[in-house]
Amino acid sequence: MKLYQTYTSPFPTRVRLMLYAKGIEAEIIEPPGFHSSAESKGDYMAVNPIGRVPTLVLDDGRALPESEVICEYLEDAYPSPSLRPADPWGRAEMRLLARICDIYLVMAMVPLFNAAGRSRKTWDAGRIAAALAEVETALGYLEDYIGEGGYAVGGALTQADGAIVPQLILAFEWAPALFGAPSPLGRHAKLAAYWSAIQRDPIVARLIAETRDAISGEQAKARAARAG
Numbered sequence: 323m324k325l326y327q328t329y330t331s332p333f334p335t336r337v338r339l340m341l342y343a344k345g346i347e348a349e350i351i352e353p354p355g356f357h358s359s360a361e362s363k364g365d366y367m368a369v370n371p372i373g374r375v376p377t378l379v380l381d382d383g384r385a386l387p388e389s390e391v392i393c394e395y396l397e398d399a400y401p402s403p404s405l406r407p408a409d410p411w412g413r414a415e416m417r418l419l420a421r422i423c424d425i426y427l428v429m430a431m432v433p434l435f436n437a438a439g440r441s442r443k444t445w446d447a448g449r450i451a452a453a454l455a456e457v458e459t460a461l462g463y464l465e466d467y468i469g470e471g472g473y474a475v476g477g478a479l480t481q482a483d484g485a486i487v488p489q490l491i492l493a494f495e496w497a498p499a500l501f502g503a504p505s506p507l508g509r510h511a512k513l514a515a516y517w518s519a520i521q522r523d524p525i526v527a528r529l530i531a532e533t534r535d536a537i538s539g540e541q542a543k544a545r546a547a548r549a550g
């Protein structure tokens with residue numbers, strides 16, 4: 323099995339949580355030239371015509387895009403240990419939290435991702451402030467529904483943690499640092515308690531460390547490119 327992905331991206335991180343938690347062996351492949359341009363994605367477009375990461379490729383060559391679909395596939399194909407709550411209501415809560423991330427939080431972040439990819443000289447302060455306000459609203463939705471037992475739902479790791487944690491790295495750390503805004507952490511008490519507790523889970527700690535390393539690596543490359 324192969325996972326095409328990049329370590330800076332939140333969606334593949336959600337899939338790696340499944341691989342690590344279930345002990346599934348997969349070759350991790352970072353498509354060369356991925357984040358630069360559509361043209362530079364080259365052969366990767368044949369693997370995933372949508373042109374996004376992640377893509378899971380099975381040993382027989384079948385390829386599956388879309389992080390949530392991949393996670394559901396892995397859960398069905400490798401049911402133990404389960405990353406779904408046992409009861410229907412818990413499963414609904416897990417899917418709700420993942421959906422809030424995908425629809426509200428990620429969409430709110432898009433203008434910030436776009437700005438990050440462009441020179442600071444082109445940044446529109448009004449647009450950035452509006453996007454940060456949208457992020458704040460979406461974090462409020464997560465605050466309404468996040469579990470209070472140290473995990474997103476109930477007392478154990480589920481797919482919802484995989485959806486939420488990478489987005490919180492971006493919302494709590496990456497965006498405030500890049501755009502010089504105060505971290506939203508202090509404004510969402512339940513999310514702050516979750517953030518502090520979830521980092522004690524060893525699988526989540528590994529994912530966070532991988533993401534932070536990848537983000538600082540990219541930032542160092544960007545600084546070197548600007549300097550040179």
Ligand SMILES: N[C@@H](CCC(=O)N[C@@H](CS)C(=O)NCC(=O)O)C(=O)O
Pocket residue numbers: 331332333334356357358373374375376387388389390
């Ligand atoms: N809905 C997709 C979203 C995947 C996505 O947008 N991935 C980003 C990276 S986080 C991507 O590949 N963007 C295209 C690019 O960087 O060129 C999923 O859940 O897998």
